Amino acid sequence: MAEHAWILAAVPGIAFIVMAALGRNLPRQGDWLAVLCATSIFGLFFAVLANFLNLGGGAWPVLNSIEWTAIGDFKLNMGIAVDPITIVMLAVITTVALMVNIFSVGYMKGEPRYWWYFAVLQLFVASMLMLVLADNLLLLYVAWELVGLSSFLLIGHYWERRSAVEAAKKAFITTRVGDVGLLIGIILFWEATGTFNILDIIHYVEEGAIGDTRLFVTMMFILLGAMGKSAQLPFHVWLPDAMEGPTPVSALIHAATMVVAGVYLVARLLPVFEAAGALDVVLVIGLLTALFSGVVAFAQTDIKKVLAYSTVSQLGFMFVALGAGYASAGMFHLFTHAFFKALLFLGAGSVIIGTHHHQEMGQLGGLWRKMPITAGTFLIGSLALAGLFPLAGFWSKDEILHAVEGQGTFFFFLISIAAIMTAFYTARLFVRTFLGKPQDEEIASHTRETGPVMTLPLVFLAFMSIVAGFFIFHDFGSAFGFPGGFSEFVFLHYPHAFHVDWGLVGLSTALFVIGTFGGAWFYWNGRLDRSTVMAEWQPKVYEMVQRKFYFDDLYQFLIDRVVLGFSYLVSWFDRFAVNDTGVDGSATMTGYAGFLLKHLQTGRVPNYAMAIAAGVVALTLISLAVGS
Amino acid sequence: MTTEVLWWIFAVAIVAVSAGVVFARTVIHSAIFLILSLAGVGAMYLFLTIEFIALVQFLIYGGAVTVLILLALMLTRMGIAGRPEPTTGVQAPFGALVAAGLMATLIGVAVSTAWPGDLGQNAVAVSIENIGEQMFQNFGAPFMITAALLLVAFIGAIVIARQEDED
Amino acid sequence: MVPMENYLVLSGIIFSLGVYGVLARRNAVLVLMSVELMLNAVSLNFVAFSAYLDPDKATGIIFAVFVIAVAAAEVGLALAIVIRLFRNRSTANVDEAATMRW
Amino acid sequence: MSIWPEERVAAADSDLDTVDMTVNVGPQHPATHGVFRMVLTVDGELVVGCEPYIGYLHRGLEKLSENADYRQAMGWWDRTDYLAGMCCEGAYTMAVERLAGIEVPERADYIRVIMMELSRINSHFMFLGAFGADVGSFGTSFVYAWRERERIYDLFEEVAGDRMFPTYFRIGGVTMDLPDNFESRCRWVLGSIKQGLEDMDGLLTGNEVFVERCRGLTPVTPEQAIAWGFTGPMLRATGVPWDIRKAEPYSVYPQIDFEIPVGVQGDVFDRFHVRLAECYQSVRIIEQCLEQMPEGRVLAPKLPKTLRINDGELYMPTEGTKGEYGVYLMAQGGTNPYRAKLRSPSFCNLSALTELVVGSYVADAIIILGSLDIVLGEVDK
């Protein structure tokens, strides 16, 4: 089955075609088809997993490739490669996709273009699966762009709203900048090695087939793509805006799967990064991103925005782990993060539905009475995100701390700060949303717990958020098919047996306690006097944070001033140098010539054909004469 | 010997009917001469011992292309009640000149060139398996592109020939 | 035996006749038929080359197949254009179709 | 443009355009059932115009009747609807009798009804067979129909001495009494007719292709049908249960129990099917007549040697095979009518041909023409 894992991608692909063609006319607009599709790939994943594990260590990675086309000597192979990283990604994608599909049935009920939403969701799942299954960079790039497309379509799902349109465009264009880098990187690879196959490329690089400088440049381009997709500084701006899309989409695409594509790409090419000496760049970028977005998350008032910045921050954590050379730590955080962040997003979606589309924290509060299941699961997710022992987030964050430990105290200190911030804003989010008194009685009175179709996925994901961390343990992991625990399973080449470092556990618990209690103290019971301390004390700083360190304004400024200024220069040159002297002069010439030549322009095809034929005869005769 | 005689008969006939295509007075006669010319070229492929191409020629040209032409003539009723139009354009003499020049050039080139690899022996039969292998292996991409081209042409023809709503 | 030059000369004559038809005739369908004649001459040439010079690779034959396929596509489109022309102008005279739109 | 009727749209716009072309259907054409001509203007296969031309069989019935004795004229009248001569004779004789006030013996009335209904069956069989051929069946339905018609004609020959134009009715009764074995012969023929109807039903009505061709073709609403002057099966196919035998009854029809078959939507299939069903009703009528028929005279006594009618006029409608067969007579003394006028149902039904045909396909135009069931002798008088 593992060698036929392409079926996983084919099923939602077919579902997309069917739903795009018939969706409107299917009973219930085809949502059952979407859920059926998600369920079947969820089931098929276990078939793949079982088969993959049966094959044992020696046969990894499982390859299946066909010759797609051959043009001369160049043979283009398309195929899939299934190795432990892929399996992890598959697990995340299929699980979260199933949950999100089920959740969406409740969330999107009665929304416009219901069928189209589900159709594009299937397209996304299909392309994401293709992305992680691809054994070559070309196919990966195709899937990369396809996930971008589906992300664009889903962010802009409510295209009647101008903000949604803007957000979709922003996401598309911003990631496109990175994608161009990725494409250039792929082409550079191909030029150097003559293949798109990832394993071959790694093989070539390990043999030193590419020069150092060139390799570094190539890897920078690849990293650009990864940063764009994973919303790393300075490409992070699109991800918060992408919250304009339906919330389940945010959970699936902008928290669990698509945004981690960059992490996946870096992890996949980690040997190459290592060989290129580019890991430090990754580390620094990740750290900056984690810190920066953690700070920004303090000042956000929209639930989804907070979660979005939190996602950016956690992606930074993953990059940090990768930059430290510990791919397993990064992948493990990816794995756990997918569950609890999807849980949080879906919980936010549940809140939005339950409160009839209110998502500003200032208007909420005290929801735990009204929505106990949502609140409970949200609490679990929050604690997992903040890193409470022994929830999933704790173990993966622990791994990252452990990884950074080797990189120097400074980095360790910074990442600890970031961890504290995580706990802080998580606590703030939970407290302001669920605890205390309702800020707006009107909204509170209408709030209802959502139905089982939405709460059941929450419960499942909450369960996963609790247990996902245990996969790191040898016994637990092997019981669930990850022999040797998560780290050993994911990276055979970097065996990193997990052991509990009690000092680190203590530190990390301390970080959790500081952050959580800090957040809770500030915001407990809606006491905004404490929370506004910062704003009163340093309004400039607060504004800076709230304005997201002026990144959007910076970009706007760049476009307004630099680009337009340059354009002005160019236009001046065009007007005076090109237009007046060059164009007008030549136009006069051309006009005169046209006046002379217009008699040849009869508009009759036979005349032209005659000219062509006569020309051919003349040229042939000339060439014969010259040739002989 | 028989083959050569037959070949010459066919060659003269093809030239005659091809001339008929361009010189015939009515379009329908031209179309029928075209069928004969195409069939003659098909026979030439038989002389070259390549039945496959000959059959493709019959099937596509004889069965589809000329039928399309005749159908278009019927639909537009050009051959029956169309307005009498001058059949030959004003540039006929120049055209004749150019065509004659072209013919002379082509014949000259064909005869005078020493073709590399021409062993001076009879044409060799090409097996259909060979053609199939070549077509689907070495010419896979052109094959696919041709398929796409046919589809696009099909759709385009429908779109163009469709009557517009405001008509 | 028939030497290859015979085929080449024959195809040259057919081709030139087709050129004459394209240049001299006014009826659009007739022009189209002349183009068909030219394409035929070309594919005859291809096949003759293939049979005499390179029988193993069959490249010319493949090209002839492509020429036939493209000719079929072209005829379909061109006839659609002719029908369109005839409908709008009630003529199939290429000399009168001197503007791109009407 | 579909074999599935619900998808079918007469989408003339999307077809390839052609030059409009006129096609002469008739005067000599297999589908016109006589000398009728319609000029179809076709756009490809689509009929965009239709101009019917009649009069090829015009024989001046009315002028001839004005110049002939009341009795002499009968020979002309049974040549109008020549597929059902008895019905025409019946209409004419009853009109003259009503005008002159002549009483007809009851037995003669029963004989007339039997003959008229046999004629009706005969005419409807002609329609069923020819309609099958119009739709494209290779003569099978035609031959089926012909077998039964042959038997009816044989019966007519035995009764009246002639097959098609018997001139059997007389003003005041019928020429002569029925032959001795008539009842058994007639019952045998009726059995054969029922079998023939079953055969026809099995061959055509249940046939997928036939239904596909006829169902939903030019449905006519009752309002349209009345406005166009449709009567008879054409009107009944639209769902109006109107039959002169019931509405303005004449002869012995009030004593006979029968029903009026009607269609649903007035399309071609309904017209076909109404006629098929009417044959069963006619058989029923004949069977009742055979049972109820009294003995007695067949010709009124004391008829004048020369029939003179002093004054008066009347319009006498009867249910002909194609619809309302009305006879208008005006007498102003003398042995000849001053004015005789035939209201022929085929003529009225045919007058709506253009409206029915335009917008359909050539093949359908033929079927629609066939479904009108015209008889040119009646159209042209």
Add this chain to the structure above:
Amino acid sequence: MSSEPVIGEPEIAALVRERLPDIPFEASETKTYADLRVAPEHFLALVTGLRDDAELSFDLLRNIVALDMEEAGLEAKYQLYSFPHGHALQITVPAPIPSCELPSLTGLYPAANWHEREAAEMVGLVFTGHPDPRNLLLEEDLRIHPLRKAHPLQKAEILQGIEDGPPGVEV
């Protein structure tokens, strides 16, 4: 003994007079139906009333008879029938001399089209407002009116281009 047919209702004339009091007509009876004799100028109003009045609603035009009454000029008789009420009547309209013009009923009854064409060619009535006043049964360029009393039963075969004038006027 055959049953006496129950067609024709003499009281229909009274009903018409009650429903359409403004229109003058003479009522009489034929052997079957009531006959309303109306002047040409009231003819169209009468027919419109007969068709549109709810109590009358004569929706079927059965027949048109055109007569040549010799000295009295041409007449047209219209037989109407009402589906909703099952009653029928006849209208007689004398055509004015010498124009012989009557209003066409094609606007009210589409079925009148061919009846009027036939009446026009056979007797020589002129229906004003008829959409298609060509010959129907006779040849298109024939302008004779065979059902005129003056028209002989037999005549020389060459009939092309011959025209009959108004009644009572020698050709």
Add this chain to the structure above:
Amino acid sequence: MSEFPFADPFFGLSWLDAIIRIVIVVLVMTLVVVYLTYGERKVVARFQMRLGPTRTGPIGLLQGFADAIKLLIKEDVRPRNADRWVFEFAPYLTFIPVFLVLVALPFAQDWGVRNLALGMFFVFAVLGLNIVGVLMAGLGSGNKYALLGGVRAAAQMISYEIPLVVALLAVAMVAGTLDLNAIVGMQDSRPFILIQPLAFVIFFTAMLSELHRAPFDIPVAESEIVGGYFVEYSGIRWSMFQLAEYASLWAFSIFGSAIFLGGWAFPFGEDWGWGWQLVLTLIKSLIMIMLIFWVRATLPRLRMDQLMSFCWKALIEVSFALLLVNGLFLYYDWPEPILAAVNWVGAILFLGGIYLRAARKPSTKNLVGSYKHAEVPNP
């Protein structure tokens, strides 16, 4: 088992051998056509409870010859409007392709005029040319009925060629060859109709259309366009059209029986020699012909648009689906019984779909039931 006497080239002269074979086939074909016309009249007459021809010879056996003689001595009329050469050559161009088809047909084991490796392809290619003659007749007659008939014939034949070819290609894929003799040889244990019934249904339908046979006889519709493209022909030229029609009927039947019914192959493997093979070919083709006659005597004619949409909306899709299914089976080398089962299911679904469409309509019974019986004329 005796060898057929002409199995080897005659006197070693291949062209003489070909001529002799073709003469034999053409003579047989002429005789067959004469008796097919007679047979059709007889068979259809029995369907219609008539006797058919009885007077000419014993039970009318010489009727065909009488007709032929009558046609030969009839005046050959050419309308003034007709385009002379087109009009006169059209019958030959309809006839020649049919004639050429006979070259490739297998009449007995390894015995036809020529045993072509591309036999099936040859048949398609040559049959495609058949349309040209029809179109020429339609265009050249200078008659509007003929023109309409020609347009109808061209549209119909071009359209139906696609499902015909595709369905046969599906069978050829299963057979793995285009050689008709080899295809027949494979069917000594089971005819292909058992494993490719859907292809047979499509082939038979498309064949009726290509032959202009009821219910697809639209181009020659007697009651609409008075015979269509050959309305202006008379005498010998008309008989050429008839000859072509019946010869192609026969050729198609042999072709179809070779592909689906196993041609000369004996059903249970035991072969009784070439003489019986000829008889078997004849019997199997007669089965097909009888089916065609039966359909013609029973079914009315479809309308042009119904015909076209049946082709483009039903037959072509089904035939391509069949091609796809066969390809899948061959690619994955799944066993033949499953392929046969899938095909049977497909054929039953296809025919059942048509049947259900008929059943979906208001049936006769329903219509009778919905009649309103009114005593009072009060709608």
